[in-house]
Amino acid sequence: MLMFRVAVTVAAVCMAMAYDDVRSLRAVRNYDARLPCGFGKIFLDGPDAYVLWLKDDEKFLYRFPNEDTWQKTLNPNNIYGTSCVGSHCYDDTSLFLPQVTDKDEGKYRCRVHYQGSSSVDYVIDLKIVDPTGVPRVYNEKGEQITTPYIGPLTLGSNITLVCEVVVSQAPTTVLWYRNGIVVKRVSTDTPGILREHVVISEARRDELDAQYQCTASNADVTEPFSATVVVKMYLPPLKVEIRLNNNFDFEVGQPRVVDCVVIGCVPTPTINWYLGGTLVKSTAHKELHDGNYTVSSLTLTASIQDNLRQLSCRVHNAYLQTIYEDNVTLHVGYRPRCTFTKEQTVGIVNGEAETIMCLVESAPAPVQFTWVFPDSRILYTSATRVNGRKNQYCSSLTWIPQNEDLGLLYCRAVNMYGEQRLPCVYSLTLGGTPQPPNCDVEGSDDKKKIVCQKGWDGGRTQTVHLEVLTLDGVVVHNTTDPCGNFSIPAMDQNVTATVYSSNVRGKSAESTIDLNSVISADSTPASNSKAGFSWGSFVFVTSSAGAVLAACIGFCLCCRLLWRKPGSTVEMDRQRGDGLFHREPDVTRDERPASTTINVHQHATCQNVRPVQYKLPDVQDGTLRCNIITQADSWSSKCTPHTKYGCHRTGSTLTTQEMYV
Known part of the structure; x- marks a missing residue:
């Protein structure tokens, strides 16, 4: 049945051949050729539509669409058209002829058998010609370009490309392409050497990697011969950002x-x-x-x-x-950090206005300070720059304490880099009178020196007092010193000394010192120059000092237990300063605002900077001003000479003055 249908189709083609137009096409000898069916892509109108290729109206070559069995049976040695060869894609209805020879000359018929309309025939008269020469590319100096690229060029440079083709059989056409678009075309009808050039004038950036291709062809169904060069360039940056x-x-x-x-x-x-x-x-x-x-x-x-x-x-x-x-x-900074690391003990009294100063290092300045009370209530205060200190800012909080405020008070500052990671911590404990000082006596009979180590100040600035009394209780010498360092000249009578501390809340217990029991190590008794010292005096001094030391330790422990908040395990720092700024309260207990959540940026930790300790004198009223006081020897038993800049109250006016100790 199949053979019958093919025979009928061939007979019909033969009958219509005399009425068809014939196209004359050329193919290059020994190169592949592809014959098109019609003058454009063929569209089949149904599943029963198909395309037949015949040669000389006798030999059946190709059918599309086809089955593998038909291809093997009818044309076991033929190569049929495919959709793509390399980077070129073709119509599957075209006829592919590999490496054509003179035997492939002749007439080829493509018959399109439509399902819903009459069949259409396309006839091609194929001629075989000799190949033309392969193009060569030269520069304007006549030097052949043998590399696949030219340049590198710079912006604004000029170059001329010359394509040369040896024409062996006319007619021949030479084309110049730039990135696949024809920019020059020339044809010749006589054999010889054909040259055509293209000029790159004032090269711009778009010439980078531009592909220039020269093609030469004297056939219609064979791929042309070509030579291609790519433009390379040196280009400065358009933008650096x-x-x-x-x-x-x-x-x-x-x-x-x-x-x-x-x-x-x-x-x-x-x-x-x-x-x-x-x-x-x-x-x-x-x-x-x-x-x-x-x-x-x-x-x-x-x-x-x-x-x-x-x-x-x-x-x-x-x-x-x-x-x-x-x-x-660059703008480099860090989030705020506290200038001290230990808890600061603050003595408060129920109903008595209290002011606490929070000092931080910050770059840039904090936008606000946040205070968190032991009962989780929150207050906000603004920041003030510290005079004479780079990147240091302070803020004060004044309020009327109540008994439930006892515990830990936290101060945190926040700036554009985020909130302070480790807060400044204040241990709020019951305040009152200061602890008695612990004093040592040095010197000789001619001059004695008393050096006192101050105890906790009870929450206010303290002063150490020294009274020298005779055995009858008459005061012969009375002096005060903020550091607790005293010098007593020699006296003709037996005397004792009484030492105590005081603040605005009262005075501490008194300590008595027997000045007559102190003997200098440099003094020599007149009655016994060989002994060097009296064993009785040594035993007396030793036992007296031990008794005084035991009494002081016991008194300190008792005060420590009394002033500690019940249930608290935090160690109070007794080595704090001489006091804090005080002024009229900002808010009362009932005026505290509710808690507010602050959103901050989360960044890495800041570098550690050595904290600067500060002291704030006692002030009851007037205007508040931040100043730094350089602490000497951490307020140890010796107060070395130094200059302090602080705030002092004169009547109702707060003034700043310079003090030399």
């Missing part, structure tokens, strides 16, 4: 990745980073090249010394002389 998304703020100690993006630089440039004019080394640095982009990533951990320094990304093209760069100014 440090990308920080307008966020130039770096937190101290927090690593951050910074990108430098270079656009349009050819070849790949060298990128260096500079901070404050110094080449950045020993840091994570990587580069990414993606076509027209080069990205250098720098992991930068800034210090406070880098604040307001310029970060530069410098780009250097090895083939160009100019250095290209981008600069940004």
Whole structure:
């Protein structure tokens, strides 16, 4: 049945052959050829439609669509058309002829058998011709370009490309393509040498990697011969940019990745980073090249010394002389941190106004301070810059304490980098009179020196008092000293000394010192120069000192137990300062605002800076002002000479003066 249908089709083709137009096409000898069916793509109108290829109306060559069994049976040695060959795709209805020879000359018929309409025939008269010469490309100097590229060129340069073809059989057509688009065309009807040129004038960036192709062809169904060159260029960057998304703020100690993006630089440039004019080394640095982009990533951990320094990304093209760069100014800071690390003990009295100063280091300035009471209630205060201290800010809180305020009070500041990680901690305990000082006596009979170690001040500035009395109780010498250091001249009678501390809340217990029992190590008794000292005096002094020391220790322990908040396990710091600023209260107990949540940025921890200790004199009214007082020897038993700048009250006016101790 199948053979019958083929025979009928061949007979019909033969009958219609005399009425068909014939196309004359050429193919190059010994090269592949592809014959098209019709003058465009053929569309079949149904599943029963098909295409037949015949040669000389006798030999059946190809059917589309087809089955594998038909191909093997009818044309076991033929190669049929495929959709794509290499990078070129073709219509499956075309007829593919490999490496044609003179035997392939003749007439080829393509008959399209439609399902719903009459069949259409296309006839091709195929001629075999000799190949033309392979194109060669030369520059304007006549030098043949043997590499697959030309250049590198720079912006604005000129170059001429000449295509030369040896024409062996006319007619021959030579075409110049730029990126697949015809820019020049020339034809010749006589054998010989054919030349055609194309000019690249004032080269622009779009010439980078442009493909210029010269083709020569004297056939219709054979791929033309071609020669191709690609333009290479040296290009400066279009843009160099440090990308920080307008966020130039770096937190101290927090690593951050910074990108430098270079656009349009050819070849790949060298990128260096500079901070404050110094080449950045020993840091994570990587580069990414993606076509027209080069990205250098720098992991930068800034210090406070880098604040307001310029970060530069410098780009250097090895083939160009100019250095290209981008600069940004860094803003380096850190979140607030407390100037002291230990808990500060504050003695409060129910119903008596109390002021606490919170001192922090911060860059930039805090936007506010947050105070959290033991009962979880919160107060907010503003920040004030400390005079003469860089990056130090303080804020005061004044309130009327109640008994339930006993416990730990926390102070935290917040700035643009976030909230203070470790708060300033104050242990609120019951205040009152100060503890008695612990004094030692030194010197000789001619002059004695009393050095006192102050105890806890009870929450207010304390002063040490010394009274020298005769055995009859008459006061012969009375003096005070804020540090507790006294000198007593020699006296003709036996005397004793009474030492105690006082503040605005009262005075401590008195301690008695027997000045006659002290003997200098340099003195020598007149009655016994060989002994060097009296064993009786030694035993008396030793036993007296031991008794006084035991009494002081017992008294301190009792006071410690009485002043400790019930259930509290926090060790009170007895080595705090001489007092705090005080003024009229900001709010009363009932005026405290409710808790408020503060959203802050989360960054890395700040660098540790040695805290600056401060002392605030006792003030009852007047205007409050922040000043730093340099503490000497952590307020130990010796108060060395130094200058303190503080606030002092004169009547109802708060003044600042300079004191020499």
